[in-house]
Structures are given as structure tokens and as C-alpha cells.
Amino acid sequence: MLKKYSLLWFPRNMYPRAGETVVVTAAAGATGSHVGQIAKIKGCKVIGIAGSDEKGKWLVDELGFDHFIDYKTADVDKALTDVAPEGVDCYFDNVGGEISSTILRHMNHFGRISICGAISGYNEDEVQASTVQWSAIANELKMEGFVVTRWIDRWNEGIQQNIKWIKEGKLKYKETVTEGFENVFTAFIDMLKGRNIGKAIVKV
Ligand SMILES: NC(=O)c1ccc[n+]([C@@H]2O[C@H](COP(=O)([O-])OP(=O)(O)OC[C@H]3O[C@@H](n4cnc5c(N)ncnc54)[C@H](OP(=O)(O)O)[C@@H]3O)[C@@H](O)[C@H]2O)c1
Numbered sequence: 776m777l778k779k780y781s782l783l784w785f786p787r788n789m790y791p792r793a794g795e796t797v798v799v800t801a802a803a804g805a806t807g808s809h810v811g812q813i814a815k816i817k818g819c820k821v822i823g824i825a826g827s828d829e830k831g832k833w834l835v836d837e838l839g840f841d842h843f844i845d846y847k848t849a850d851v852d853k854a855l856t857d858v859a860p861e862g863v864d865c866y867f868d869n870v871g872g873e874i875s876s877t878i879l880r881h882m883n884h885f886g887r888i889s890i891c892g893a894i895s896g897y898n899e900d901e902v903q904a905s906t907v908q909w910s911a912i913a914n915e916l917k918m919e920g921f922v923v924t925r926w927i928d929r930w931n932e933g934i935q936q937n938i939k940w941i942k943e944g945k946l947k948y949k950e951t952v953t954e955g956f957e958n959v960f961t962a963f964i965d966m967l968k969g970r971n972i973g974k975a976i977v978k979v
Contacts, residue, residue: 789887791817792864795819795820795865796820796821796822796862797821797863798881799824799869801824802825802834803827803834806892807825808834811823814865815838815840822840822842822863824851825845827845831843852877852880862881862882863878863883863886864886865887866878866879867888867889868888870892870894870895871892871906871908871909872893872895872896875895890908890912951965951972951973956979962977963975
């Protein structure tokens with residue numbers, strides 16, 4: 776039965792693995808309390824974030840969560856650093872907003888985020904509520920960050936392919952060249968202000 780539920784709550788490829796650190800928001804709610812317990816069953820370290828000491832006591836003393844953070848009284852950023860210095864591998868997001876932005880800053884490399892809800896924004900007007908969570912939930916999106924060096928072993932292959940496309944006229948490029956080292960600062964500010972087209976280059 777629990778296995779079935781774990782498939783229900785954790786989207787595919789998001790399952791928490793034994794030994795990982797999992798954070799869940801609205802942790803004492805219907806969804807959060809269930810999710811946190813499944814993560815414990817899977818052998819994870821689980822940190823629940825909720826809005827009262829009474830809820831925290833239930834999570835830790837009865838449900839077996841490892842830690843609890845009261846987001847109404849604690850500095851979530853500092854508290855997370857204290858209880859999860861190793862970083863967060865999986866975040867189950869029920870609330871969105873500021874708390875989620877803070878938790879995201881604690882994520883480990885290749886961490887996974889299940890965006891379930893964004894309750895912190897449900898009373899906001901349309902503009903404020905248009906956070907990333909809304910679109911992700913409604914359209915069931917998957918997002919993945921990357922750092923270009925992940926493909927460092929294919930660097931030369933990339934350069935060769937681009938050269939080929941340029942020679943074939945399929946790929947075009949532009950450069951905005953500033954002459955003189957003494958103009959580095961101006962060139963940099965110009966780039967930040969969007970005055971360059973294509974790559975901004977300083978020729979010294
Ligand atoms: N994607 C889906 O298919 C799906 C399905 C069901 C539910 N959901 C979503 O999952 C989330 C949990 O739903 P649920 O039905 O299980 O409700 P719930 O967690 O039982 O109740 C909501 C809890 O959210 C917390 N909360 C309210 N305002 C908050 C805020 N501004 N910041 C942080 N926490 C706040 C409150 O607890 P505190 O005391 O901790 O503030 C409240 O008890 C909701 O966002 C819901 O919309 C999504």
C-alpha cells in the first residue's frame with residue numbers, strides 16, 4: 776500500500792534514495808506528513824517545515840522526522856544550515872514563495888524538486904501568484920539546470936560542429952568589439968546595459 780502511495784506522491788525520477796536528505800514544506804499537513812513518512816521509510820533524513828511547535832512535536836516525536844523548522848519563528852536559511860549542513864537532495868514543495876526560494880539555495884548538485892503546491896500564493900493577486908510553481912504544477916513541467924562543463928569531454932566536438940555550420944552558412948554570429956584595455960570597464964557596463972549585439976569583446 777505504502778509503495779503505491781510513494782509512487783503517487785513522488786513524481787517519476789524524483790524518488791528519494793536511502794541516505795539522502797529530504798525537505799518537505801507544509802510538513803504537518805495531509806500531503807506533507809505523508810510524504811515525510813514515506814521518505815523515512817525509504818531511509819532518508821527528513822526535515823519538516825511547518826508553522827507551529829505543536830506541529831513540530833508531532834512530526835519529530837510521533838512520525839519520526841529527524842528535524843523540524845518553524846518557519847514562522849525561525850530563520851529558515853540559518854536553521855537549514857544547522858540541521859542539514861550536507862545540503863538537500865530532495866525538496867517536496869507544497870508552499871512555493873520565499874520559503875521555497877530559501878530551500879532551493881540549499882540544494883545539492885543534481886538535487887530533485889517535486890513541485891506539488893504553492894499555498895503561500897493562493898491568496899495573492901494574479902501577478903504575484905505567477906511564480907514558477909504555478910506553471911510547473913499546471914503543465915506538469917520538468918526543469919533541469921545545467922553547467923556547461925558537464926559536457927567538457929565533448930568540448931572539441933562542439934567547436935567543430937559550430938565551425939562546420941558557420942562555413943555552411945547555417946550559423947551566423949556577431950561581435951561588438953571595443954578597442955583598448957583602458958575601455959574594459961565601459962565595455963562591461965555597456966554589456967550589462969545591453970548595448971552589445973552578439974559577443975562583447977575587448978581587443979587589447
Ligand atoms: N499537485 C497535486 O496534485 C496536489 C494534490 C493535492 C494537494 N496539492 C497541494 O499540496 C499542498 C498541500 O495540500 P494539502 O491538501 O495536503 O493541505 P495541508 O498541507 O493539509 O494544509 C495546508 C497547510 O499549508 C500550510 N500553509 C498555509 N499557508 C502557508 C504559507 N503561506 N506558507 C507556508 N505554509 C502555509 C499550513 O500549515 P502551517 O502551519 O505549516 O503553515 C496548512 O496547514 C497544497 O499546496 C495543495 O494545493 C497538490
